[in-house]
Amino acid sequence: MRLTRRDALAALSGAGITLGGGVAALSRESVDASEAGPSLDDTLATLTAAAEVVYPSDVEGIEAFVEAYSLGRIEGRDEYLAGVHDATVALDETALSWEDARFAALAADRRDTVLRQLGVPTADEDPDGTRAERVRYYVVNELLYALYASPTGGELVGIENPQGHPGGVASYQRGPR
Amino acid sequence: MTDVCVVGAGPAGALVADRLAAAGRDVTILEAGPRFDETPDTERMERSIRPGHAPTEVWEMGGPRDAYSASGPDFYPLNVARVKGVGGTTNHWQGMVYRLHEADLSGENNPPSWPLSYDDLRPYYLEAERAFGVAGASDDPYAPPREEPHPLPAFPPSYSDSLFAEACESVGVTTHAAPNARNSEPYDDRAACVGYGTCKPVCASGAKYSADHTVRQAEAKGVDLVTQAPVQRLETDAAGERVTRAVYVRDGAQRTIEAEQFVLAAGGVEIPRLLLLSASDAHPDGLANSSGLVGRYFHDHLFAGMGGTLDEPTRQNHVGFITTESHQFYDDPGAGTGEIPARDGDLAPFKLEFLNYAGPSPVAMALREDAWGDELRDRLADAYGTHVAMGGLVGQPPLARNRITLDESRTDDHGNPVPDVVWEIDEKTRRTIERANEIQRAILEALGVDIEWTAGPEDTGPAYHHMGTTRMSRAPEAGVVRPDCRTHDVGNLWVASSSVFPNGGALNPTLTIGALALLCADSVDASL
Ligand SMILES: Cc1cc2nc3c(=O)[nH]c(=O)nc-3n(C[C@H](O)[C@H](O)[C@H](O)COP(=O)(O)OP(=O)(O)OC[C@H]3O[C@@H](n4cnc5c(N)ncnc54)[C@H](O)[C@@H]3O)c2cc1C
Numbered sequence: 191m192r193l194t195r196r197d198a199l200a201a202l203s204g205a206g207i208t209l210g211g212g213v214a215a216l217s218r219e220s221v222d223a224s225e226a227g228p229s230l231d232d233t234l235a236t237l238t239a240a241a242e243v244v245y246p247s248d249v250e251g252i253e254a255f256v257e258a259y260s261l262g263r264i265e266g267r268d269e270y271l272a273g274v275h276d277a278t279v280a281l282d283e284t285a286l287s288w289e290d291a292r293f294a295a296l297a298a299d300r301r302d303t304v305l306r307q308l309g310v311p312t313a314d315e316d317p318d319g320t321r322a323e324r325v326r327y328y329v330v331n332e333l334l335y336a337l338y339a340s341p342t343g344g345e346l347v348g349i350e351n352p353q354g355h356p357g358g359v360a361s362y363q364r365g366p367r
Numbered sequence: 368m369t370d371v372c373v374v375g376a377g378p379a380g381a382l383v384a385d386r387l388a389a390a391g392r393d394v395t396i397l398e399a400g401p402r403f404d405e406t407p408d409t410e411r412m413e414r415s416i417r418p419g420h421a422p423t424e425v426w427e428m429g430g431p432r433d434a435y436s437a438s439g440p441d442f443y444p445l446n447v448a449r450v451k452g453v454g455g456t457t458n459h460w461q462g463m464v465y466r467l468h469e470a471d472l473s474g475e476n477n478p479p480s481w482p483l484s485y486d487d488l489r490p491y492y493l494e495a496e497r498a499f500g501v502a503g504a505s506d507d508p509y510a511p512p513r514e515e516p517h518p519l520p521a522f523p524p525s526y527s528d529s530l531f532a533e534a535c536e537s538v539g540v541t542t543h544a545a546p547n548a549r550n551s552e553p554y555d556d557r558a559a560c561v562g563y564g565t566c567k568p569v570c571a572s573g574a575k576y577s578a579d580h581t582v583r584q585a586e587a588k589g590v591d592l593v594t595q596a597p598v599q600r601l602e603t604d605a606a607g608e609r610v611t612r613a614v615y616v617r618d619g620a621q622r623t624i625e626a627e628q629f630v631l632a633a634g635g636v637e638i639p640r641l642l643l644l645s646a647s648d649a650h651p652d653g654l655a656n657s658s659g660l661v662g663r664y665f666h667d668h669l670f671a672g673m674g675g676t677l678d679e680p681t682r683q684n685h686v687g688f689i690t691t692e693s694h695q696f697y698d699d700p701g702a703g704t705g706e707i708p709a710r711d712g713d714l715a716p717f718k719l720e721f722l723n724y725a726g727p728s729p730v731a732m733a734l735r736e737d738a739w740g741d742e743l744r745d746r747l748a749d750a751y752g753t754h755v756a757m758g759g760l761v762g763q764p765p766l767a768r769n770r771i772t773l774d775e776s777r778t779d780d781h782g783n784p785v786p787d788v789v790w791e792i793d794e795k796t797r798r799t800i801e802r803a804n805e806i807q808r809a810i811l812e813a814l815g816v817d818i819e820w821t822a823g824p825e826d827t828g829p830a831y832h833h834m835g836t837t838r839m840s841r842a843p844e845a846g847v848v849r850p851d852c853r854t855h856d857v858g859n860l861w862v863a864s865s866s867v868f869p870n871g872g873a874l875n876p877t878l879t880i881g882a883l884a885l886l887c888a889d890s891v892d893a894s895l
């Protein structure tokens with residue numbers, strides 16, 4: 191299954207974010223990231239690296255999808271961006287101290303290990319919680335929400351109009367294909 | 368001085384204010400909570416799906432403002448059962464709307480009878496359906512007579528409804544469309560349903576009716592809305608015959624408002640509480656409480672349900688509302704069919720629902736699992752897809768011992784004693800839940816369902832319908848308000864709420880609340 195920037199826009203529209211200029215308007219330059227904190231490039235690289243671990247292996251096109259979705263989410267939401275920064279920096283710091291490299295620079299299985307050793311699988315998401323709970327909130331669950339509230343992600347598990355997606359009122363009436 | 372002061376901006380207060388403003392009256396609404404337009408509904412929708420946000424966070428309930436006691440015998444979870452802010456609890460509600468049956472009003476289903484007949488309510492029901500934008504079909508053979516179709520066409524049945532329809536037919540149960548306060552087409556400047564599937568607790572498209580819509584219409588007609596203005600008490604003249612002013616708090620300061628007439632529309636718990644908090648020399652047991660019945664006869668509808676899995680896809684969780692029900696047993700709960708045995712004994716009314724949201728929603732589940740990657744995908748694909756479930760509501764008979772009182776040992780953020788919900792689920796209700804379960808089991812077995820859970824007499828819960836606490840009566844000693852919703856004791860005080868229901872049948876109350884609010888507004892208008 192291939193994710194596209196168009197899927198990201200569908201996921202964003204479910205989250206109430208519509209971009210005037212459509213796909214074309216989404217670029218790193220268009221997002222006015224605050225001066226403080228890590229660069230936007232680093233943040234997007236960390237999110238993409240995490241998505242490669244938490245998304246199923248049959249999903250392609252992750253980088254473009256994550257970039258478009260995350261830019262849409264960040265735009266105009268300073269508090270949210272601060273939360274994402276904080277969580278991605280925490281991931282990097284952990285990776286540096288345990289694996290001697292930034293999170294995005296690790297091989298996929300090492301990234302998986304870092305997330306597990308942090309305790310993220312059993313952490314309850316909480317924007318104000320422990321490091322693991324914040325990573326679960328701003329990184330892992332953010333990415334899972336983007337995927338599974340979108341029609342493409344929903345289809346992977348059998349529902350083309352998942353909760354949170356405005357997929358119309360025909361699908362509930364249809365029988366299995 | 369304003370003509371009318373309305374306390375509460377839920378559907379009851381909104382409809383009263385809107386109708387009085389349309390009649391040219393000066394109206395001010397005092398609302399305890401905020402306007403909810405600062406946070407977009409899409410963000411509230413995400414809160415409702417993501418586990419990091421408590422259910423009460425979606426509509427900002429809880430904390431010292433909303434402190435309450437529930438001294439039992441059964442626990443009542445009050446703060447998941449109401450919302451405070453413009454639109455009131457309809458921000459969160461499901462939007463299932465029905466007219467009460469004639470046998471409810473006559474007291475045959477549950478005592479006592481209403482001092483109003485179906486014919487008295489009928490024109491108001493139609494107007495309330497238009498205000499809410501009800502989508503429905505006139506195909507329920509058990510519903511009371513209608514003069515005109517619903518304002519909007521019904522939502523077509525779901526795929527799982529079609530599976531149920533066959534099973535129901537085989538056990539002699541008739542199904543029909545479920546009316547919804549939800550746009551099946553664009554209506555009244557609100558969009559059509561787009562299938563977000565999170566109706567309860569939030570519809571991000573505005574397709575589900577919520578009373579903030581009516582409040583906006585009322586404001587456009589000149590109604591003054593004061594938010595974050597919780598009313599503390601009402602004060603009367605020395606003789607206690609008229610309310611002279613409402614005392615409320617705004618921006619940390621106590622303020623007052625004078626009006627010719629006052630309408631309480633603060634919901635079935637806060638209305639009796641406010642009357643009890645307004646005790647004075649002239650009304651020592653609470654305002655308008657010469658009968659001693661303020662707060663008594665609190666009752667709700669109780670949930671009966673059952674569900675499990677089939678060995679085929681059932682296509683659940685695409686939308687968050689119900690499209691098919693059966694009211695076959697409503698007026699005759701013991702009646703048998705060819706396949707389902709009849710039961711003797713005293714039973715309460717109940718209705719049956721066929722859910723479109725049985726089992727897990729994959730996105731919500733994904734955020735709660737301790738796995739990711741392929742393992743998570745496989746778990747979601749395994750868990751989703753074959754669930755079915757039935758629900759139902761049983762009408763609890765109103766009992767004097769179930770009541771809202773003041774808990775003098777605890778206070779809210781303004782130093783007022785908190786409400787205490789004294790509530791018990793009685794034997795008749797439990798017996799009827801068992802009866803509903805019996806029919807649900809027959810239907811699910813006919814469908815071939817592997818039954819996995821039951822919400823029966825021991826694990827039932829309330830439907831969050833707060834009824835009976837200022838009951839309506841013809842005789843002053845038998846109730847708190849007259850058939851026109853004016854209090855027996857105080858000439859310029861009305862109540863618009865399910866608190867006036869003598870009995871609430873077994874149907875979700877808000878359409879009847881809407882009808883009574885319009886009737887109440889006519890009575891207030893005629894008095895001015
Ligand atoms: C989860 C859920 C699902 C539901 N689903 C359905 C359904 O499908 N169908 C149905 O018919 N009903 C349903 N209901 C019930 C429905 O929401 C209520 O019947 C309806 O909202 C009651 O309207 P109201 O105007 O009387 O009170 P409310 O909607 O509760 O509004 C009362 C307002 O008064 C304000 N207020 C309270 N005290 C004060 C004070 N002292 N001063 C100033 N303002 C005050 C409150 O802040 C609130 O905004 C549901 C309820 C819940 C919780």
Ligand code: SF4
Nearest residue numbers: 560561563564566570
């Ligand atoms: S399914 Fe429910 S939440 Fe979604 S648009 Fe329709 S009414 Fe609103």
